[in-house]
Amino acid sequence: MLLVDNxxxxxxxxxxxxxxxxxxxxxxxxxxxxxxxxxESFDVLLCETDLPGTSGVELYERLERTNPRAAxxxxxxxxxxxxxxxxxxxxxxxxxxxxxxxxxxx
Numbered sequence: 005m006l007l008v009d010n011x012x013x014x015x016x017x018x019x020x021x022x023x024x025x026x027x028x029x030x031x032x033x034x035x036x037x038x039x040x041x042x043x044e045s046f047d048v049l050l051c052e053t054d055l056p057g058t059s060g061v062e063l064y065e066r067l068e069r070t071n072p073r074a075a076x077x078x079x080x081x082x083x084x085x086x087x088x089x090x091x092x093x094x095x096x097x098x099x100x101x102x103x104x105x106x107x108x109x110x
């Protein structure tokens with residue numbers, strides 16, 4: 005899983021929790037995420053929408069053109085919500101699926 009979040013505290017906390025079940029790498033910017041995506045692929049990209057410079061939505065739009073597989077695996081998050089394609093939720097492991105659904109169906 006690739007977690008993209010410029011908030012160091014939030015990224016550490018989320019990564020710590022997620023590492024109980026998943027291998028997690030953290031990128032602090034869209035540029036860093038793109039560098040990591042050039043090196044390897046990830047099953048899920050959990051991305052903050054409000055990144056400095058290139059936003060999470062702009063990252064998604066770029067990936068749609070350059071790496072559609074990665075774009076299809078993006079889950080967007082902000083301080084207040086999580087959003088992702090329904091088909092990604094259906095394919096996610098049960099523990100992640102439960103966490104996503106609790107946020108998207110609240």
